[in-house]
Amino acid sequence: MTSMAEEVIRTTCSYCSTGCNLEAHLQDGKLASLRPAADYPVNLGKSCPKGFHLLTPFQSPDRALTPLLRRERGGPLQPVEWDVALDAFVSRFQGILRRHGPESVAFLSSGQIPTEEMAFLGALAKFGMGLVHCDGNTRQCMATAAVAYKQAFGFDAPPLSYKDFEESDLLVFVGANPVIAHPIMWNRVKMNPHNPTIVVIDPRRTKTAEAASIHLALNPKSDLTLLYALANILIQEGWIDRGFIERSTEGFEEFRTHVSSFGLEMAAAETGLQSSAILDLARRIHESKAASFWWTMGVNQSHQAVRTAQGIINLALITGHIGRPGTGANSITGQANAMGSRMYSNTTSLMGGYDFLNESHRLHVAGILGIDPETIPRQNSWPYHRILQGVKEGVIKGLWILATNPVHSWIDKSSMPEVFGRLEFLVVQDLYASTDTAQLADLFLPGAGSGEKNGTFINSERRIGIVQKILDPPGQALPDFEIFRRIAQAWGCGPMFREWTSPEAVFQILKRLSAGQPCDITGIRDYSMLLEKGGIQWPFPAGSDPREATAARRLFTSGRFFTANGKARLHYEDIAPLPEAPDAQFPLILLTGRGSVAQWHTQTRTNRVKMLRNLYPAQAYVQVNPRDAASLGIGDGDPVKVSSRRGEIEAQATLTEEVSPGQVFMAMHYFETNLLTFPAFDPYSAEPSYKLAAVKLARK
Numbered sequence: 001m002t003s004m005a006e007e008v009i010r011t012t013c014s015y016c017s018t019g020c021n022l023e024a025h026l027q028d029g030k031l032a033s034l035r036p037a038a039d040y041p042v043n044l045g046k047s048c049p050k051g052f053h054l055l056t057p058f059q060s061p062d063r064a065l066t067p068l069l070r071r072e073r074g075g076p077l078q079p080v081e082w083d084v085a086l087d088a089f090v091s092r093f094q095g096i097l098r099r100h101g102p103e104s105v106a107f108l109s110s111g112q113i114p115t116e117e118m119a120f121l122g123a124l125a126k127f128g129m130g131l132v133h134c135d136g137n138t139r140q141c142m143a144t145a146a147v148a149y150k151q152a153f154g155f156d157a158p159p160l161s162y163k164d165f166e167e168s169d170l171l172v173f174v175g176a177n178p179v180i181a182h183p184i185m186w187n188r189v190k191m192n193p194h195n196p197t198i199v200v201i202d203p204r205r206t207k208t209a210e211a212a213s214i215h216l217a218l219n220p221k222s223d224l225t226l227l228y229a230l231a232n233i234l235i236q237e238g239w240i241d242r243g244f245i246e247r248s249t250e251g252f253e254e255f256r257t258h259v260s261s262f263g264l265e266m267a268a269a270e271t272g273l274q275s276s277a278i279l280d281l282a283r284r285i286h287e288s289k290a291a292s293f294w295w296t297m298g299v300n301q302s303h304q305a306v307r308t309a310q311g312i313i314n315l316a317l318i319t320g321h322i323g324r325p326g327t328g329a330n331s332i333t334g335q336a337n338a339m340g341s342r343m344y345s346n347t348t349s350l351m352g353g354y355d356f357l358n359e360s361h362r363l364h365v366a367g368i369l370g371i372d373p374e375t376i377p378r379q380n381s382w383p384y385h386r387i388l389q390g391v392k393e394g395v396i397k398g399l400w401i402l403a404t405n406p407v408h409s410w411i412d413k414s415s416m417p418e419v420f421g422r423l424e425f426l427v428v429q430d431l432y433a434s435t436d437t438a439q440l441a442d443l444f445l446p447g448a449g450s451g452e453k454n455g456t457f458i459n460s461e462r463r464i465g466i467v468q469k470i471l472d473p474p475g476q477a478l479p480d481f482e483i484f485r486r487i488a489q490a491w492g493c494g495p496m497f498r499e500w501t502s503p504e505a506v507f508q509i510l511k512r513l514s515a516g517q518p519c520d521i522t523g524i525r526d527y528s529m530l531l532e533k534g535g536i537q538w539p540f541p542a543g544s545d546p547r548e549a550t551a552a553r554r555l556f557t558s559g560r561f562f563t564a565n566g567k568a569r570l571h572y573e574d575i576a577p578l579p580e581a582p583d584a585q586f587p588l589i590l591l592t593g594r595g596s597v598a599q600w601h602t603q604t605r606t607n608r609v610k611m612l613r614n615l616y617p618a619q620a621y622v623q624v625n626p627r628d629a630a631s632l633g634i635g636d637g638d639p640v641k642v643s644s645r646r647g648e649i650e651a652q653a654t655l656t657e658e659v660s661p662g663q664v665f666m667a668m669h670y671f672e673t674n675l676l677t678f679p680a681f682d683p684y685s686a687e688p689s690y691k692l693a694a695v696k697l698a699r700k
């Protein structure tokens, strides 16, 4: 029984895209404990260590408490009142826009803030402030999946339900390490009662590969060759679903011709796998009653990423393993609200899944928002790397960075301080003024963490989950939503956002934008319904059976897709060469990825939690195969230099069979790692290819 003074507030974890629900127990208004919600359909009473400590970084003594302004270059950031900060924001950015036009100011945002804030930011920047170029750090993780789905299915629509983890008899993970990156999803795999075969396709012997039935340790970036070879075997053997192909796909004959040159011997030579292992996987897919295919950053962050993701999608399509329980070509998202960003951030797509270049879409969105259609740009945003290029070239002179730390996380980042130094005005909005990026700011705006505000996140299975305020933001820090409201007023476009009074009011606007779209959520009444039902997956259009709100729902059960003719499109392409192959000077391949379950991205938050810090090495380390180490005279724990054509860093050697000879691995969380990476980008998604660079190693 709860006492009068006890209060329970539920919220959704703001680290990864799993979307676990947590219960904060408050006693006399003070936080007493934070526990995973036992009845939430995502995490079923479980949490990873980051979730248990979700609120700790928000209580860190080094939170930014006031806005900070640098009055002259080289001078210190000094505390100012909000009215001074807003005046600087408006006068500096408006001055740049007046002198240099709408392309001269841009923003870079995050997949870590609630959907309502993303929508407000995107609408404010593009419709209110008149900016053109805006992007998010979701470009670094999920742009590939979004483009792959859009081209193949006609809409950015991950088809999965987490229930599929439990219903497959064959799960194939490509470039995915859920034991470390998505541990609660892995927990769902462990709940599978069908004794499934789990196949991991990954150059590294990751923790997931160790736990799998079969690990295919292929050569780095030979995954597309493997996928085409598998398709070829399935087609040659007749192990395909002809009825589904005819009813529900287009481009099959051309695809068959394309993959016919991917013979078993050639694939074995390219991938380094045994022919028998490739054949065995094809046979298992054929014999499976419910095969599911899952991918994450090993696919998304590569130079031919979209076509690789579509290589996975094609396997599901030609075998008919989609639209049924336990099947699907399923992208596992990275950040907590990357899915919200994909639908509503108004960066790559016009908010609601619309197109900036489509006149009727622009009119439709303008009508719903009650704004002049002329305020909606008629051109697409530049993607992240092009925005940075614009800064380098002097086209972009003002930049607003929110809840992300590109000076740490961007690929081949060594020039970032110099690039940002070219800006006339850099605004950073974050929790801490000490991040690598915030330290370069001319103006710093103190935002609130997810435990200090309201809104919603959309997780990997399209579930909209509630985010609720548990703590007050410290000092003068404000929820980003409130910062956007104040900026709108100060900018002079406040009347445009008359209806945008609270996150829940914006949720009602987002519902209207979704009407008739594949992501239609007009049947979700309000936040209280989300709380009541344990989150709700999109779509949930008006008139939906309320019982469906709590059902595990997947897409494409009818075999119809979101393309004009209802058929999924098979995409394929010739294999592109490695952007930077190892050679005599830099003979090793550097792989990067998540290091441990206790670390998150640039460690801005996890490094502020002692219990999490205890779970991972404080210093950068490099995993080396013992045979390579022996030939280089390197012992376990030795300090080493790792060099690429971009830079040289120091790290501690960790000798392990997790990496094959010729490869080394560094975790993405350490500042050093992206001083080495090679700046290649997928041609369709513009996502950085973090996963492969040529390096050399030497004992220090």
Ligand code: SF4
Binding pocket: 013, 014, 015, 016, 017, 018, 019, 020, 043, 047, 048, 049, 050, 051, 052, 182, 183, 184, 185
């Ligand atoms: S698995 Fe992801 S969403 Fe769940 S508690 Fe951990 S970090 Fe949060």
